[in-house]
Amino acid sequence: MKKLGTVYVKACYGRRGQQVMRVKKSSSGSYRYSYSILGDMVSKEVKNFSRLKKVMNKFFADKKVIVQRAIDLIRVKGSRRVDLRAELQRNGNDEIEIVAIPIRVGQSESPITTHGDAFQFDDYVKKLLPDYSDIQIKNLKQEINEFLINVYKKVESEYGKFGEIGIDFALDDKGKIWFIECNAQSAKVSIRKAYGSDVVKKIYLNPLQYAKILAQHRSSRQH
Incomplete structure (x- = not known):
C-alpha cells in the first residue's frame, strides 16, 4: 500500500463483489477505503494504517486476501x-x-x-x-x-x-x-x-x- 498508493484488497474466495475493498493512501498519511454491499457503496477515511488494519480485520474476518495494484480504469x-x-x-x-x-x-x-x-x-x-x-x-x-x-x-x-x-x-x-x-x-x-x-x-x-x-x-x- 505504501509503495503503490492505491490498491484493491479482496478475499481469495468471494462472489458478487462483496469481499472487495479499495484503499487509497493520501499525502497526509490517512487512508480512504470504499466497498460495495449489494450495490450500496460505503466510503470512509481513517487517520492511519493501524486503524485501517482494524477495519480490514473486521471486514474480511479470517479470510485469506490478495492485494492488487489499482488499475487506472477508463x-x-x-x-x-x-x-x-x-x-x-x-x-x-x-x-x-x-x-x-x-x-x-x-x-x-x-x-x-x-x-x-x-x-x-x-x-x-x-x-x-x-x-x-x-x-x-x-x-x-x-x-x-x-x-x-x-x-x-x-x-x-x-x-x-x-x-x-x-x-x-x-x-x-x-x-x-x-x-x-x-x-x-x-x-x-x-x-x-x-x-x-x-x-x-x-x-x-x-x-x-x-x-x-x-x-x-x-x-x-x-x-
Missing part, C-alpha cells in the same frame, strides 16, 4: 469506472468459444462495476475510445480475443478443463489490456443485461452440450 461521466466481463465456454464441439464481452459501467464513485450497467462490446467500445479508428477497434478486439483464449488455456493447464470461465479485465485510456480475475462460477448477470435472448440462450445451452460430450466419452470408456 471512466465515463467522470466517476463511473468501466471494466469488462468476457464469458467463455466450451461448446458442443469441445471448442473454447467467446460467447460475449459485456462492458460494465459501475455506479458513481463505486470501487467495483458488479452492480452497475452493462452494454454490448461492439456498441459501446467506440464511446470508451472515441479517438480510435475502425481499424484500431478491430485490431483491439482481435488482441482481446487472443488474450482471453490464452488466459482460458493457462487456467486449464493449471487446474484441468473448465466448461466455462468468466474473465474480468479492463482497458486503460491507451487501450492497454489489464487482467483482473477469473470466475469459475459466473452469475452471468452482465450478459443478461447487455445481450438479447439468442446470446442468453447460448450461454446456458453450451454447458449442457459440453456436458453431453463428457458423458459420451465416459460411456465409451466404460464399454
